[in-house]
Amino acid sequence: MSIELSGIHKQYAMGSEALHILRGVDLRLESGEFAALMGPSGSGKSTLLNIIGLLDWPSRGAYRLEGQDVSHLNLVQRARARNLHIGYVYQNFNLIPRLSVLENVMTPLMYRGMAPPERREQAAHVLERVGMADRVSHLPSQLSGGQQQRVAIARALVGGAGVLLADEPTGNLDTRTGLQIMAMFEELHAEGKTVLLVTHDLEIARHAARTLTIRDGRIRADSPVPNRRKALEVLRDLPTEEEAEEVAS
Amino acid sequence: MNFLDYLQIALRAIRSNPLRSALTALGVVIGVASVVALVALGQGAGVQIARQIQGLGTNLIIIATQIPPNGGTQNPNNLGGPPQLFPDDADILKDGLEGTGAVVVPVMTAQTPIKIGSKVTSANVVGTWPVYAQVRGLQISNGRFLREGGEDAPSNEVVLGSDAAYRLFGRLDPVGRTVFIKDFLYKVVGVVAPKGYEGFQNVDQNVYLTMVTTEAQVLISDVVNYIYVQAPSAEALPQLEQTITKLLAEAHSITDPEQYDFSVRSQSALLNTARGTLNIITTLLSGIALVSLLVGGIGIMNIMLVSVTERTREVGIRVALGALPRDIVIQFITEALILSSLGGLLGILGGIAVARVISTFAGWETVISASVVGIAFFFSLAVGVFFGWYPAFLAARLDPIKALRYE
Ligand SMILES: Nc1ncnc2c1ncn2[C@@H]1O[C@H](COP(=O)(O)OP(=O)(O)OP(=O)(O)O)[C@@H](O)[C@H]1O
Numbered sequence: 145m146s147i148e149l150s151g152i153h154k155q156y157a158m159g160s161e162a163l164h165i166l167r168g169v170d171l172r173l174e175s176g177e178f179a180a181l182m183g184p185s186g187s188g189k190s191t192l193l194n195i196i197g198l199l200d201w202p203s204r205g206a207y208r209l210e211g212q213d214v215s216h217l218n219l220v221q222r223a224r225a226r227n228l229h230i231g232y233v234y235q236n237f238n239l240i241p242r243l244s245v246l247e248n249v250m251t252p253l254m255y256r257g258m259a260p261p262e263r264r265e266q267a268a269h270v271l272e273r274v275g276m277a278d279r280v281s282h283l284p285s286q287l288s289g290g291q292q293q294r295v296a297i298a299r300a301l302v303g304g305a306g307v308l309l310a311d312e313p314t315g316n317l318d319t320r321t322g323l324q325i326m327a328m329f330e331e332l333h334a335e336g337k338t339v340l341l342v343t344h345d346l347e348i349a350r351h352a353a354r355t356l357t358i359r360d361g362r363i364r365a366d367s368p369v370p371n372r373r374k375a376l377e378v379l380r381d382l383p384t385e386e387e388a389e390e391v392a393s
Numbered sequence: 394m395n396f397l398d399y400l401q402i403a404l405r406a407i408r409s410n411p412l413r414s415a416l417t418a419l420g421v422v423i424g425v426a427s428v429v430a431l432v433a434l435g436q437g438a439g440v441q442i443a444r445q446i447q448g449l450g451t452n453l454i455i456i457a458t459q460i461p462p463n464g465g466t467q468n469p470n471n472l473g474g475p476p477q478l479f480p481d482d483a484d485i486l487k488d489g490l491e492g493t494g495a496v497v498v499p500v501m502t503a504q505t506p507i508k509i510g511s512k513v514t515s516a517n518v519v520g521t522w523p524v525y526a527q528v529r530g531l532q533i534s535n536g537r538f539l540r541e542g543g544e545d546a547p548s549n550e551v552v553l554g555s556d557a558a559y560r561l562f563g564r565l566d567p568v569g570r571t572v573f574i575k576d577f578l579y580k581v582v583g584v585v586a587p588k589g590y591e592g593f594q595n596v597d598q599n600v601y602l603t604m605v606t607t608e609a610q611v612l613i614s615d616v617v618n619y620i621y622v623q624a625p626s627a628e629a630l631p632q633l634e635q636t637i638t639k640l641l642a643e644a645h646s647i648t649d650p651e652q653y654d655f656s657v658r659s660q661s662a663l664l665n666t667a668r669g670t671l672n673i674i675t676t677l678l679s680g681i682a683l684v685s686l687l688v689g690g691i692g693i694m695n696i697m698l699v700s701v702t703e704r705t706r707e708v709g710i711r712v713a714l715g716a717l718p719r720d721i722v723i724q725f726i727t728e729a730l731i732l733s734s735l736g737g738l739l740g741i742l743g744g745i746a747v748a749r750v751i752s753t754f755a756g757w758e759t760v761i762s763a764s765v766v767g768i769a770f771f772f773s774l775a776v777g778v779f780f781g782w783y784p785a786f787l788a789a790r791l792d793p794i795k796a797l798r799y800e
């Protein structure tokens with residue numbers, strides 16, 4: 145799915161002053177692209193991601209998703225579009241704590257009105273894909289961070305979304321686990337999903353095909369990544385924990 | 394998203410904090426239980442009173458005193474004090490109603506000890522005329538009732554109610570034996586078959602003496618509590634009431650109907666008055682109980698508000714995943730509804746149980762009507778929707794972006 149933003153502004157009224165966070169963002173992501181969005185803290189990366197994810201409204205500007213103008217969708221239409229086309233992955237996973245892994249993954253399908261047996265089947269299928277098939281009845285609190293993030297990715301995928309938006313998905317994970325998650329994003333990109341990844345980590349950004357840098361409310365740099373990192377290769381070369389311990393001692 | 398999905402989400406939330414949910418529902422339980430129990434008692438009392446009033450006998454007119462606006466000092470027989478009826482009034486009515494087929498019976502009552510040897514029990518002495526047995530439909534199980542013609546001088550005959558007889562003589566036949574009432578010796582001539590409660594009095598504890606005897610040897614005064622007049626037919630009642638009123642007004646020298654110091658009421662009028670009063674009391678009490686239901690509802694609202702705050706982030710996640718505001722509203726209202734309807738069901742059971750216990754231990758009659766149960770349940774549902782709506786509305790209005798950042 146392609147994403148096309150032109151002249152996107154976002155401002156917040158803070159008392160009498162206007163806080164101008166986005167000041168005319170122009171951005172085009174082709175269907176199947178894998179881009180990393182970087183920028184200083186507070187530069188509006190999450191804000192932009194929320195606008196793309198149809199959770200937030202721009203103050204001004206046009207947004208076309210797969211060629212369709214989505215700026216004028218109403219609340220219900222936006223909810224439907226989110227449910228069908230957008231998958232989110234957050235730094236803090238954002239799983240519903242009282243629901244099991246399987247139920248968490250089934251939730252988007254429930255809001256789509258799918259019948260329970262189908263939901264279950266489809267959710268079990270994606271969980272198997274992310275390697276969590278043996279944890280379906282666990283609660284999120286019974287999982288490690290990396291496992292929770294896999295479940296979150298499964299939830300983002302289960303509805304067949306064309307766009308994956310990830311806001312610092314490896315921010316809470318150690319290097320190895322982070323790389324495993326990145327391997328998944330690479331795989332999903334290879335399958336043709338459009339992936340937009342917010343990160344502070346230059347190394348993580350190098351997994352994408354393209355990096356975008358936002359500063360002072362605009363995209364200031366937009367360049368292809370010359371020699372992309374491949375998560376599986378990096379993982380292979382990463383010292384194992386025992387080796388790391390030896391080096392340390 | 395179907396009904397079962399909403400139900401499942403709500404049940405999950407309720408089960409995640411069972412104690413809190415139970416305490417929240419308890420507010421509704423208490424409210425509903427008190428409504429059900431109070432109405433059951435009220436309706437039971439209604440049935441009981443109706444039966445008792447009807448049990449007085451058919452086509453009965455009851456004459457009692459009432460305090461008129463001016464205090465009632467015109468009655469020449471009454472030397473000051475509150476309005477009273479006297480044996481003379483009964484005689485006047487008896488003479489005045491001669492030939493109408495009506496039967497007049499005055500009644501004096503007194504609580505006094507009655508004893509044989511060292512055995513003492515308390516008895517309700519009923520001083521009356523022998524026609525009492527006929528008017529009130531007393532069944533004599535043993536011996537006979539007081540004798541006709543014994544109305545002018547004290548007699549030493551007494552008739553015992555079944556309880557009074559049992560307490561004094563156990564299984565022995567009391568007829569022919571003697572008892573002491575206030576130092577006078579009486580011979581038992583008969584025992585009345587068990588009849589049970591009438592009003593709040595167990596008439597089986599009654600002890601019957603002639604009115605003259607009661608006046609001279611028990612009460613030492615000549616105050617009549619009521620005069621019963623039995624009409625020959627229901628059609629004769631209105632005319633008879635008028636005649637009685639006229640006779641008593643003349644006897645008491647009262648011309649202004651506003652100032653009558655006596656009341657003349659038929660049994661059906663009495664029934665209506667009693668029912669009316671009882672309905673007012675029942676309604677009032679249920680109203681108070683409804684207030685407690687309201688308090689239960691506020692408890693639900695309070696907990697729902699807490700629940701929404703606690704689950705702010707969950708709401709954000711659900712909205713991000715495609716939940717509509719409607720889905721969020723239904724989710725939280727369902728939760729409130731489950732709490733309140735659970736409270737309602739338990740409250741109905743509790744109310745029925747309380748009513749049962751009261752009727753077992755206090756001996757009061759209770760009536761559980763389907764309509765009251767239905768209304769109580771409906772009210773508990775209404776409480777859930779009413780008090781669940783606002784928290785649900787707040788949840789649906791949450792900004793998903795802020796909700797997702799909420800810690
Ligand atoms: N509801 C709001 N009201 C006012 N200001 C807001 C609001 N939401 C966000 N902001 C401001 O917008 C700016 C951009 O926030 P945003 O979360 O997009 O930054 P970010 O680039 O994701 O930063 P980080 O890398 O730290 O996550 C911040 O300065 C923030 O304070």
Ligand SMILES: [Mg+2]
Binds near residue numbers: 189190191311
């Ligand atoms: Mg951010």
